[in-house]
Amino acid sequence: MKKMILASTSTIYGSEYLEYLFPVIKNLFSNSKNILFIPYARPNGIPYKSYTNIVKDTFEQLNLSVFGIDDSNNPIENINRCDGIFIGGGNSFLLLDSIQRYNLIKPIIKKVNSGTPLLGTSAGTNICGISIGTTNDMPIVHPSSLKSLNLIPFNINPHYIDLIKGSKHMGESREIRIKEFHKFNNQIVIGLRERSYLQVQENNIILKGPNTARIFKKDYTPHEIEPEFNLNKLLY
Amino acid sequence: MKKMILASTSTIYGSEYLEYLFPVIKNLFSNSKNILFIPYARPNGIPYKSYTNIVKDTFEQLNLSVFGIDDSNNPIENINRCDGIFIGGGNSFLLLDSIQRYNLIKPIIKKVNSGTPLLGTSAGTNICGISIGTTNDMPIVHPSSLKSLNLIPFNINPHYIDLIKGSKHMGESREIRIKEFHKFNNQIVIGLRERSYLQVQENNIILKGPNTARIFKKDYTPHEIEPEFNLNKLLY
Secondary structure: OOEEEEEOOOOOOOOOOOHHHHHHHHHHOOOOOOEEEEOOOOHHHOOHHHHHHHHHHHHHOOOOOEEEOOOOOOHHHHHHHOOEEEEOOOOHHHHHHHHHHOOOHHHHHHHHHOOOOEEEEOHHHHOOOOEOOOOOOOOOOOOOOOEOOOOOOOEEEEEEOOOOOOOOOOOOOHHHHHHHHOOOOOOOEEEEEOOOEEEEEOOEEEEEOOOOEEEEOOOOOOEEEOOOOEHHHHHO | OOEEEEEOOOOOOOOOOOHHHHHHHHHHOOOOOOEEEEOOOOHHHOOHHHHHHHHHHHHHOOOOOEEEOOOOOOHHHHHHHOOEEEEOOOOHHHHHHHHHHOOOHHHHHHHHHOOOOEEEEOHHHHOOOOEOOOOOOOOOOOOOOOEOOOOOOOEEEEEEOOOOOOOOOOOOOHHHHHHHHOOOOOOOEEEEEOOOEEEEEOOEEEEEOOOOEEEEOOOOOOEEEOOOOEHHHHHO
16 A cells, blocks of 8 residues: 655745654654655755754654665665655755666665655655656756656656746746656646645545645646645546 | 857847847857758747747848758758857757757867857757756756767856745755756856856857856855956866
């Protein structure tokens, strides 16, 4: 029974790291004694150890015990022995490249499909989609492929943001970028706004949080879905 | 004698396509009778032909004659027979991927090094740097490598934009993204704001336009350079 929380962002404005998700995290990991943290996305380029320590300190407030995937030299073994997984945000290219290099794609998929709860934030959410082709990040490294974990049958655009009214900036809007994506890719893209997250229970993928999400389907006009909508319906 | 104009954007707010660059374009192509347009970046996913027609119509106002690289089935021959090149903006991944697929990297470099003037805008500017690793675009396709034309010894971040004061959005700022880039790459990155362009004459790379540019050098604090600064100095 697949069980995941996939959040657009780890942190909302004016709040501490993960704070707005505390009740959700507590619930997700209610039976987890040994949560694996995957720090490969390295936000700001910080070292694995520093990133893992931030997560350890934060989860301690919830009485949850975390270890880093790099705590020993055998990441696959670490995946196999954990009973919860958190993939943190940062750079999606770097995250995917690392997961590919260490051959972790299959072990993570297997673990999650067997019922181990997974939390993703930002890049960690992005990577749970079909590909990282709708990331906002810079290609600071070059993964062998953009295909990612495919744990949900969509692509995610995290930190989705509408065109800022009155902006004089001429760089492409998020919507235009996703339109370009659909010239070469077919999967539905979920524009997941900050404060939003997907609650995945097997095939049910429920939009949670206060905001609507924007749905981009190739050759269709984008539209909004309301909180509590089951994204599973988008497939039929 | 290398001769290029590399602009951050094709279009500035409240102005027509390329309009603010008209005098510069006229001067750059003053001896060009047969300007090749490379539409591969396909902004908004528009077809090559439509994109080329926009450029043809625009350049006609300047009495400049343009043909598309796809006007015949031999892009390399088209490069060889032109006497001016314009690489238009759109998606940098798509642009680089197409140039790689058609084996155009070496022919373009050779042509530009022999003195054929080149205009780049946005993705077309990005691709003239060492790599496209500092693009803002989505990876809608997956080029075999991120290495690009290397016609200037820097990476460009086009449409460079400062953090918007008071923004509550938590996605990474451009500056943080470039900082992450420098954890894995060594080249200097030029944050080129809209309305700015680089005027390249052999080894002299002069910042033009009303704005300063932001310089990112690995392990150094970013700093601004003024218009008329010769970026060549950054290398020593």
